Amino acid sequence: MPLGLCHSCEPCGTVDGQGIRYVLFLAGCALRCKFCHNPDTWQPTGRPVTLDAVLSDLARYEAFYRFSGGGVTVSGGEPLLQAEFVAALFRACRRQGIHTTLDTAGFASPEKMAMVLPYTDAVLFSIKAALADKHVWLTGRSPGPIGENLRTAVGCAPVTVRYVVIPGLTDTAADFAALADLLHGLPRPVSVELLPYHTLGRAKWEGLGRRYPLAGVPAARREQMLAARAALTAQGIRVIEAEY
Template sequence: MLRVHSFESLGTYDGPGIRLVAFLQGCNFKCLYCANADTIELKGGTETSADEIVSMAKNQKPFFGKKGGLTFSGGEPLIQAKQLLPVVKALKEEGFHVCIDTNGSILNDDVKAVLEYTDIVLLDIKHINKEQHQLLTGKKNDNTLAFVEYLRSISKPVWLRYVLVPGYSDNHEHLHQLGEYFKAFDNIEKLEIQPYHELGAHKYEHLGWQYQLKDVKANTPEQLETAFNIFKAYFKEVVIN
């Protein structure tokens, strides 16, 4: 049984086409800008079976079209890789397109098995610099970089996702370093720039946590355009979500 925080129907930002998005409970990162802070704690969520999720997918299949399907996000969905495996296997047996949205910090036999039934990995790359990555997430990025190497070794399609946080992850030198690091990965299909926002800040107050980026302003159009122009020199496709 999967512990699911919530579902989103008709999602258009988490993989190709129109999608049913399952936000799973629990995350091993604590990103300063997390929009889903109420999914971080490992406890909680609603226990949901593979049959229930397949049934939901079948009900919504008419909306998926040729490109849509299901995306498992979080939280960090691969924390529950053992429980997720029978779900993605059942979905693939029914012909559904499956995406996993992950921070890439977990790689074990269960995760590798899940990836066999995954069409596209949406990889949230938080920062290329180890120290800045730890500042943003509480963890260094060694495991994530090893995860990306594994995805390349199995030729798994990847969409990189990068949150552009002013003063934290928008340094031009670091953006070029990220591009240089990944430019030779032929399995990376695109990079999505995700503008910083405070939409999840109220959840911190509800949880009794301090939101540490309250003085950080949203990206200006110029900041987004600069990042776009830097990244487009390295990746096949760059979009701003």
């Protein structure tokens, strides 16, 4: 059985999928997002965990997940970098009737995505930027396999796209037009969850001895979030209701 490299765990998460969830954050990510609020997950240097250890810990809280219609979410870092472990965990959860959610940015080989999707009940797919040049600037990487992995995920499981609204950076008319074009090209419609940019991760950057790249960018205001929602809705994209 493969080992996982775990960064941390939230046994009663409420924002990473439906219901109350056991959220496992795996270590390691190839993206270097300027707005990342968990840069300490970038390096694959987490605590080794076995599948049995995760399932045993999960069992302690299982009643909460079943009562609330929740389940297990694997996040990161980028969980697809540990696709063998995630697939084994999700396969075991399927056997126990526990709902599984993959929280990914899709920056991994299509082969790794294909390993996990057969056992995945839902996908939270983060699009960092819809414009290729802006994606490079924000993440340090070209979009690469992200579009292909998004299309594959949409063809296999219910997908919610997550998009962070960063004032002046990801909320221009061109950004929303590119995002709408990307979503309209998918095999079936998906909903978008708009997330307001915040500066809570700055302390982690500084604690790691790193300069926070977006130090001059303010948190997204309510009116900016409403404008983003209106821009996407006008282009036929369903935006999930949220309080801003």
